[in-house]
Amino acid sequence: MTAVPHPSAPQPERQVEPRIGARAVCEGLVREGVTTIFGYPGGTVLPIYDVLREFPLRHILVRHEQGGAHAADGFSRATGGVGVAIATSGPGAINLVTGLATAMMDSVPMVAITGNVPRALLGKDAFQETDIVGIALPVTKFATVVMDPDEVPFAVAEAFEIARSGRPGPVLLDFPKDVLQEETRVPHPEPYELRLPGLLRPVRGDVPEADELTEMIAAAERPLILSGHGVQIADATDLLSQVAERSEIPVAHTLLGIGNIDETHRLSAGYAGMHGWMHVNKMIQQCDLLIGIGCRYDDRITGKTSTFAPNAKIVHVDVDRSEIGKNVRTDLGIVADAGDLLAALLRRLPQSEPRTEWMAQLASWREVSEARSWHGSGAWREGRLSADYVVDQIGEATDHQATLVSDVGQNQMWAARYFGFRKPFHHLSSGGLGTMGYAVPAAMGAALGAPERETWAVVGDGGFQMTMQELATLVQDQIPVRIAVLNNHRLGMIRQWQEIIYDENYHSAELLGPDLVRLCEAYGIPAWRATRPDEVAGVIAEARKAPGPALIDFHLDEAQNVYPMMLPGKGLSDMVEGAAE
Amino acid sequence: MAARQTRPAGEADAIHRRHVVSALVVDRPGTLNRVSGLLRARSFNIESLTVGTTHEPGHSRMTIAIRGDDGHLRQVLAQLERLIEVLDVTDLTGRPHLELELVLVELTPPRGTADKRELEGVLASAGGEILTRDASVWRARLTAAPDAINRALEALRSHGLRRLVRAGAVAMAADSSSDIENGATPE
The missing domain is CATH 3.40.50.970 (Thiamin diphosphate (ThDP)-binding fold, Pyr/PP domains)
Structure with a gap:
């Protein structure tokens, strides 16, 4: 040409x-x-x-x-x-x-x-x-x-x-x-x-397809909203809560949909997918109407697509037409900005009665699933330091108001499950690409972008070693990132897969690392080490006092797994729950 | 705006066939790379891809002939459409369209009148004509729909076919509404 x-x-x-x-x-x-x-x-x-x-x-x-x-x-x-x-x-x-x-x-x-x-x-x-x-x-x-x-x-x-x-x-x-x-x-x-004729811009304003969706909601007995990153991109989290309250529909979220709804909201179902909560995955499998808003129905949510949401009519709302029907069968596809669609629904939906039976079902599933897997293996109760406990304590100490940037692997799943997010834009993670090494540098950007909030990076010892050169940047510009290294001296998710899928054939899962406290000393970063649950709250409090960057090296119980887990090639109905629970 | 698809993309409606796709694109360096790269990333083998300028300055028209499952292809075309360089994508398969291909062939000259008459018949069946002829080699052109081209090329094998160059398909929508396409004004 x-x-x-x-x-x-x-x-x-x-x-x-x-x-x-x-x-x-x-x-x-x-x-x-x-x-x-x-x-x-x-x-x-x-x-x-x-x-x-x-x-x-x-x-x-x-x-x-x-x-x-x-x-x-x-x-x-x-x-x-x-x-x-x-x-x-x-x-x-x-x-x-x-x-x-x-x-x-x-x-x-x-x-x-x-x-x-x-x-x-x-x-x-x-x-x-x-x-x-x-x-x-x-x-x-x-x-x-x-x-x-x-x-x-x-x-x-x-x-x-x-x-x-x-x-x-x-x-x-x-x-x-x-x-x-x-x-x-x-x-x-x-x-x-600016003339950009090839740029696809969503048609803004009312979304006529909301008529049909309103009818589908009216006909549904067990509806569920699965909300993704698109809701936050559209800055539509308030609208989402309003739609949930108007229609009395519980709201599940994807990894990047964390923060779409306050996790303590009565209609918040929780985190779905491969390491999501069992009760949420059960809801997806049992619901009769699944309304995906601003999510991709990607393989970490659906597992085997032929067994995904088998009882549901599936609705997919996305601003990108090429996402609709890409991964799962779609009964109603709507190409629209998530905020426009939610606003259109609000204009149409009558106030619903509470869905007592469906919510009671959710509550009973939740009780079982939280009893089984809350705080993972429960090792912290026996005085052994576990990652879920660390994440939970960071959430408690910061009143769940901190920006939390997770890395990739077990640490990412623990952060997603146990921090207890309340607000949008507070959870950052490499969801699609799964980029190890993301947390520390991304937290650096987040801390500078939103300095009014405390910023924590939750990272494994593997991902930390991939981009730890940015410690010097944190020092030079005194960027107040608190780094929680969930240190199991392992590539934890690799170890978990090798244990469960590869017959305990551990290869390249053990990871030598530096003494992180002394490393930080060399950089001029205050640092602490915790090895027991009773030390956790104290070191978090100390790290929060630091004016600039700070690091805590949490030495974990080495064999901790993230449960539940959906194995490759399996669906949401056959999750592994873990023997220890 | 609504995209209603009750079939799961790429699964149930896996009719594998040849598609002819017409794309209006911005004429800039990298456009071809971006389009072909997207098809490559999804493991589509391009049968032919032609590109040329249009009557609109700055716009080019691509005709892409490609084999694939209907569902997969529909999804890929939606992804093509979201490229900044791509202004419009139309799958012409299954709707009225004109499709032509140009082929240049090199032939051993026919021996005798009967052979020559047969050869001319084959060329005529695919809109062909002889362009140059001398004692050792004839060169001819074919211009026809791909099916006719393929039949003629098969027949030419027994008429001294020595070399050929195919230009790839060009295609144009031919239903009543297609005279003004997506922002491009008619000549």
Whole structure:
């Protein structure tokens, strides 16, 4: 194909004082409301660093670009805004990729800015050259190289528009160095000047399909809402509670749907899926109407799709048409913003009587399932330190008001099950991609984005060692992240799978790590170690007093598993509950 | 706006067949990469993909011929549609459309009149004509729907077929409402 001018080619009649591309980039960021950027300098982005002081942009110097990408992601998730990461060409840009893919899978808006070699050197295998756009294409919502300084103002504005509109996602802009160095007189576009005909924007306003859904609700005896990340992306958690109360329908949530409803709400059913609560999974299997709102019905929720929700009519509401019918049979698919759909339901639904029988069923299932698996193995009762107890105590100590950023693996499931979330945007986790090493850098971004809240990273000793270089960033910028390392000297989820599925053939599950307290001493971070349940509350209280970052090394009982568990290839009806319970 | 699909995508309606898909895309570097990459990531083997400019500056039209299950393909097309570079995607399969393919062939010259007459008959069956001829080689073109092309190419095997170059299918919707398609103004 022949290249033609950028479709948003600027109007030549409106010109401003000339400034270099790097300044146009920074101006664009400021115009988009960016206050904090996470970056790592390098040869091709130095033109940006050369002018950065002129702008009200706080630059956090990360220790690895992956940390920068996760921090930008954490900033976005905690604030509902758009995080920004900067990296240089070649290795710097490639190091962003894990973070971009993490954001893509979880529909997190962010903008990554990379430098590249000057245009004349592109394609010549120049020093630190890489085709980052080619690499990033499948893991971004949009990626492009900006080949002309005149395109810079539009490119930056478009990147933010694409990142946050419809189903959000990460966008990568690649700037050859000389594009940053040369001048342009092109002004920044006004919102109405952005022409993005290929951008799918949801039709806003009333949702006529709510008529049919209202009828389905009226006909249902055992309805259940399964709410996902889309509810928070749409900022519609209040509407969700109102719809639940109006229709007397219990609300379950996915991993990223944590915070959609206060877990103490009388209609909150709880966390569903592979390591979700048994009573919630039973409800999914027994309900006669399942209303999925802003979730993907992904395999960690459904298990074997042919046995998923066998008694239910399945409704799927999503802003992305391509999600509907992708994984499960759908009786009613509605392409809409979650907030619009919930508002449309509120306008239609009459006040329902309490669904006494259905809620009593839930209560009895809940009683059984919480008695069986509350606090996992229960080892803490015998004086052995268990992870569920640690997470529970962090929740209690912070009155459940902290931002909790979990990593991936057992720690993630314990955090999801036992923290007791009350509010949206307080739980951050790499749900779709399952990126180990996410927690510490993402917590860094979350703490800067939402400084009014206490921020905790809950991380295993495996994930911690993947990105622990960011400890230095936490110190340098005195970012108050409290890190709870759930340290079992193991790759715990690997060990669990090997125990249950691979006949106790433990390979590469044991993990040597440094003395974390002494490591923190070297970094200048206050740190504590706890090995017994009676020490937990004390060290949490100490860590909360620290003005900057702090770390607690919780040495756990090594053989603790997360139960219940849905085995690969199985469905929600055949979960493993664990012999010890 | 409502997408009612009682069949689980990619499972129950697994009719495996050839689809012809027409996509209006933004003419920018990377668009082809993005479209073909998405199909590759879902393990679709592209039979042919043609792309060319349209009467609208900045827009290109892709015709993608692809084999796959109806359910899978429907889901992939929805994913294609959400690409920023893609303005519109239409599966022309099962609705009125025109489809043509261009093929260039190189032939050993026929021996004798009967052979020549047969060869001309085969070419005529696929909208063909001879473009160059000399003592050692004839070159011809075929322009026809893929079925006719395939039949003609099979017949040409016994008429000295030596080489061929296929351009891939181009297709255009041909139902009454398709003269103005999704933002593209008619000529």
